[in-house]
Amino acid sequence: MSAQPIGLFVAGEWRRGGGRGELARVNPSTDEVLGALTVAEVQDVHDALEAARAAFPRWRATPAVERATLLHKAGAAIRARAPEFGQLIATELGNVLPAATFEAMVAADVMDWSAGEARRIYGRVVPSRFPFTRQTVLKEPIGPVFAACPWNMPLIFPARKIAEALAAGCTVVIKPAEETPATAALLMQVLHDCGLPPGVVNMLFGRPDMVSRTALVSGVIRKLSFTGSVPVGKQLAALAAPQLVRCTLELGGHAPTIVFDDADVDVAAPLLAERKARVSGQVCNSPTRFYVQEGVYERFRERFVAALQSVRVGDPLAGGTQMGPLVNARRLGAIEAFVADATAQGARVATGGSRIGDRGSFHALTLLDEVPDSARIMREEPFGAVAAMQPFRTLDEVVGKANALPFGLAAYAFSRSARTLHALTEQLEVGLLGLNSCNIAAAETPFGGVKDSGYGSEGGTEGVEGYLLTKYVAEGC
Ligand code: NAD
Numbered sequence: 001m002s003a004q005p006i007g008l009f010v011a012g013e014w015r016r017g018g019g020r021g022e023l024a025r026v027n028p029s030t031d032e033v034l035g036a037l038t039v040a041e042v043q044d045v046h047d048a049l050e051a052a053r054a055a056f057p058r059w060r061a062t063p064a065v066e067r068a069t070l071l072h073k074a075g076a077a078i079r080a081r082a083p084e085f086g087q088l089i090a091t092e093l094g095n096v097l098p099a100a101t102f103e104a105m106v107a108a109d110v111m112d113w114s115a116g117e118a119r120r121i122y123g124r125v126v127p128s129r130f131p132f133t134r135q136t137v138l139k140e141p142i143g144p145v146f147a148a149c150p151w152n153m154p155l156i157f158p159a160r161k162i163a164e165a166l167a168a169g170c171t172v173v174i175k176p177a178e179e180t181p182a183t184a185a186l187l188m189q190v191l192h193d194c195g196l197p198p199g200v201v202n203m204l205f206g207r208p209d210m211v212s213r214t215a216l217v218s219g220v221i222r223k224l225s226f227t228g229s230v231p232v233g234k235q236l237a238a239l240a241a242p243q244l245v246r247c248t249l250e251l252g253g254h255a256p257t258i259v260f261d262d263a264d265v266d267v268a269a270p271l272l273a274e275r276k277a278r279v280s281g282q283v284c285n286s287p288t289r290f291y292v293q294e295g296v297y298e299r300f301r302e303r304f305v306a307a308l309q310s311v312r313v314g315d316p317l318a319g320g321t322q323m324g325p326l327v328n329a330r331r332l333g334a335i336e337a338f339v340a341d342a343t344a345q346g347a348r349v350a351t352g353g354s355r356i357g358d359r360g361s362f363h364a365l366t367l368l369d370e371v372p373d374s375a376r377i378m379r380e381e382p383f384g385a386v387a388a389m390q391p392f393r394t395l396d397e398v399v400g401k402a403n404a405l406p407f408g409l410a411a412y413a414f415s416r417s418a419r420t421l422h423a424l425t426e427q428l429e430v431g432l433l434g435l436n437s438c439n440i441a442a443a444e445t446p447f448g449g450v451k452d453s454g455y456g457s458e459g460g461t462e463g464v465e466g467y468l469l470t471k472y473v474a475e476g477c
Contacts, residue, residue: 005036006181008044008205009188011051012198015044023178023205028094028325029315029360037181040206045173045214048202052144052171053220055199060141060169068115071163073194075111078104078159081190085155088183090316093154094324094361095279097317106443107159107187110459113443114163117464121168130476138471141169142246143222145467146215148208148236150228151327152282154180158187160458161225162201168467170223172201175211179327208232216240223467226250227284230381230406230452248456248466250284250448252381253409256402257287258392258424261295263414264436265303272412273307275438277323277365281385282331284453285410285432285440288382290389291398297391301369304389305351308365313356325361326384332361335384338377339366342388347371352386379405395423403429408451410440431457 006025007016021039026032040048059067078085086101093100126135145165149157158176165172176184188203204211215221216239224240226233227250237247259268272287281288292300316324326332332355339353352366363385371378371388378388392398402411410432413424421435431449432440441447441459448457456466 005038006185006205007038008040008048009185009192009201009203010044010048011202012192020044021206025092025181026328027091027360028327029362031360034092034182037178037205040204040211042210042214044206045204045211046218048173048204049144049215049218049220051199051202052173055197056141056144056171059166059171059197059200062169064118064121064169067166067169068118070194070196071111071115071118071166074163074191075108075115077190077194078108078111078155078187081186082108085183085186087317088186089154089180090324092180092182093151093279093327094316096321096324099278100316103153103155107155109443110156110160111163113459114160114167114464117164117461118167120461121464121468128474130474132477134475136473136475138473139468140471142467142469143170144220145170145172145223145225146212146221147172147174147225148212148228149174149176151177151179152279152284154183155187157227158184160463161227162187162191164458164463165223165225165467166200167464170467171199173204173215173221174201175204175206175208178205178208181205212236213239216243216245219243221245224248225458225466233454246466248448248458249454250456250458251409251452251454252383252407253284253449253453254288254379254381254405254407255285255410255412256289256291256398256428258398258402258411258413259290259292259296259300260413260415260417260420261293262416262420263296263300264416265296265300268414269300269303270307271438273304273311273365276308276387277311277385280323280326280363281365281387282327282383286383287412287438288387289378289402290387291392291401292389293398294391294393301350301367301389305367308351308367311365313362313364323365323385326363327361329361331384332363335363335366335382335386338380338382338384338386339368342368342371342375342377345372345375347375347388350389373401381407395420399424399427403427406452407449409449409453410434412438
């Protein structure tokens with residue numbers, strides 16, 4: 001157990017104690033208390049907002065190359081401390097150590113990409129229709145940003161929001177998830193050690209609704225960047241609306257995963273099992289709704305079950321483990337409820353189906369077979385180590401099923417037919433589409449959903465663009 005509680009970071013200084021409340025941090029593998037986390041008071045939120053407001057004029061005036069240099073420095077520092085980040089992520093989230101360490105490499109990559117983007121924030125000169133007039137389009141930072149993130153990628157999400165905002169010249173008040181604060185706190189320390197000026201990034205933890213409400217109605221914040229569930233995203237968008245705070249909302253998903261008769265099943269099944277096991281299925285773009293064409297249904301299920309059963313589940317810090325626990329008892333209960341509901345409605349457990357042991361939040365990788373559309377898992381995001389499968393006959397039928405839900409984040413499809421893949425590209429209502437591939441996220445590509453999965457993108461050239469305003473200047477002489 002760490003000696004002192006994890007603090008808040010406001011105006012370049014750590015805050016803890018002083019009569020503030022604390023939350024317990026729990027290890028999801030053992031149920032043991034890891035330590036404590038400081039809970040922000042309303043005054044801490046006001047102080048963080050004031051710090052971000054006060055730091056903004058100087059940070060926006062800092063030359064882009066200097067902002068880029070700081071981000072590159074942070075990227076190098078994250079890379080150098082990847083083993084430390086990995087230990088923290090594996091301990092407080094329960095992701096397996098190699099993947100947790102790799103998360104640090106991805107976060108470093110995001111820092112470098114955003115640093116490059118900072119140097120490419122170009123405006124343009126538009127040929128004028130008026131004599132002796134120059135028409136210029138300028139890009140400017142939008143202003144102080146409020147960001148909130150979930151726990152399932154405890155380093156990448158805060159790193160990406162901070163990197164893109166800083167690249168654009170914005171300052172930040174961020175509230176990472178209370179489940180995984182040590183990872184976020186180390187990121188904050190790394191940025192501070194790299195020379196980030198006080199107030200440019202401020203980090204709070206505590207009562208999410210109080211922090212978000214105070215920030216969004218303050219009049220200080222000009223941009224909301226939120227990653228999390230659909231209901232919370234909608235609440236925050238509503239709070240942002242009266243002030244016309246611009247939003248990027250990266251919300252939940254329920255990825256249709258379509259396997260056609262002509263797919264290479266021997267490639268698709270193990271690939272999808274590996275993706276399903278990532279972060280114990282607690283990934284917004286995890287493959288969740290499996291629609292498999294009738295001709296290949298039995299063969300795919302056999303290969304997929306074998307691949308799921310080969311995943312070694314256990315202590316995320318132990319060598320050879322491929323999947324750890326769910327993040328907490330709440331998610332464990334949610335997955336158990338999805339399984340109970342589906343089986344009560346006639347679904348069959350093809351593998352897994354229950355909790356593992358009675359210590360920690362471990363659940364077996366589970367495949368529910370022949371799941372009826374009425375089952376909750378075919379409509380609600382499961383966000384855990386469970387997949388649901390049912391057969392389909394035709395392309396039109398499966399496109400209809402894929403698009404039937406309000407979610408529109410990711411979809412995957414496997415087929416050797418160019419015509420089929422083209423039709424899916426045209427017709428699927430998603431922001432991310434993997435065709436014979438699951439590689440739908442990288443620093444240099446845009447990530448985001450449509451419909452209830454949100455709007456706006458992070459990553460790619462779109463990421464930094466989301467933190468910029470457009471100003472048009474007509475200059476006569
Ligand atoms: P969540 O919405 O409960 O929490 C996300 C963040 O919002 C956390 O920081 C939390 O403290 C805060 N929050 C919670 N309730 C709040 C409230 N009433 N007001 C203000 N803030 C509040 O989501 P979660 O359970 O932590 O994460 C899982 C969800 O996140 C899933 O739906 C998943 O699909 C989604 N997600 C989406 C993406 C994406 O890029 N689209 C990525 C990862 C996770």
